[in-house]
Amino acid sequence: MPKPLTIGVDIRSLKTNKTGIKTYLEELCREFKNSDSDDDLRFYFLDTSIPIYNGNLKLAKWIGHFRFQLWKQLILPLKAWLKKCDILFCVDECVPYIHLGYKTIATIHDAFCFESPEHYGKLWLWLYKNTALPGARRSAFVITKTFYGKKQIAHFTGLPTDKLIVVYDGGPKRVDYNEKVNDSAQLLKRLSITPDNYILHVGAMFKRKNLVALINAFGEIKKTGYAELKLVLAGPLLTSRLDSDYTSILDAVEKRHLENAVVIPGYLTDVEVEELYDNALIYVFPSLNEGFGLGVLEGFSHNLPVLVANNTCLPEVGGDAVLSFDPYDIKDIADKIHTVLQDPGLQKEMINKGQQRLKDFSWPATAKQIVDIFKKAKLVS
DSSP, X not given: OOOOEEEEEEOXXXXXXXXXXXXXXXXXXXXXXXXXXXXXXXXXXXXOOSOOOOSOOHXXXXXXXXXXXXXXXXXXXXXXXXXXXXXEEESSSOOOSSOSSOEEEEEXXXXXXXXXXXXXXXXXXXXXXXXXXXXXXXXXXEEESSHHHHXXXXXXXXXXXXXXXXXXXXXXXXXXXXXXXXXXXXXXXXXXXXXXXXXXXXXXXXXXGOHHHHHHHHHHHHHTSOTTOEXXXXXXXXXXXXXXXXXXXXXXXXXXXXXXXXXXXXXXXXXXXXXXXXXXXXXXXOOSOOSSOHHHHHHHHTTOOEEEESSTTHHHHHGGGSEEEOTXXXXXXXXXXXXXXXXXXXXXXXXXXXXXXXXXXXXXXXXXXXXXXXXXXXXXX
């Protein structure tokens, strides 16, 4: 019997990420574990025991960078070598530069650090350019999330396009419904919102999320009526002063006198986020830049009309199921939201199209595509 293809998966990101990368890795690991019974595949899930710092103290963050590099460039390679891995797969954009009998596959989610370097620390940028990029160049292949992302990554990094392979995310995060709360009224009461009477956005409060523009557009909508309508902005508040827009968001709420209409609950559990999706009226995604935009598919999966910015990868992911707007034009954002709010027929049409679009994405299919890349890499000399 031929030796199975042995794949090491770096799962350190499960301890450090709370947003899209964590969902991506969790869902892939679930599928890889299902594939582990195949005679031609064997997976090892490689983790670190080194303490991880998630705070904002500069010295501690520098120590954290050092520990990350120690893991990536020394401990992880040794673990992969000891497991006799053929392939080492990392989803956090950084793979080891050294190859100890294995080939590396990296996932690069976006080109944000090249497009908006001012939102990143200088040390982080230096390490990325001097460790992550050389590692990606040595990789057999690099997985990207969208064709838009592939174009941007190739442009900024110089990686050859034949090394960059597009694999779409599989869809929304799958939540264990056995853990769902039995009565969503408790959460809604705590947040002072009512079902089908709020606009929803879910995501960390990065500057690129463009939430100030959404607040300003919401303020224009409130002028036309909708006295009870609220805007819910759910997601981590962030600790990085370089990339957090939280202060500007609070200023916009105060300037528009929307303190009683904009709800900012901060980080919520997966179950609580599901409850917010289940009871929302529409989902709005005004981001100026996205690597994939998983919230689009999450909106579809909860039978919500989804409106998105008309830029980067969002139209690619949403297809004909979304209504788009100019994210730099407050009036256009407000007009498009108002159009959907006042047209139940359009809402129903968008929901139906969203359900059809959702059929083009699945985590089993995504994992299979990635496994096929592993097998292809094994054959690359």
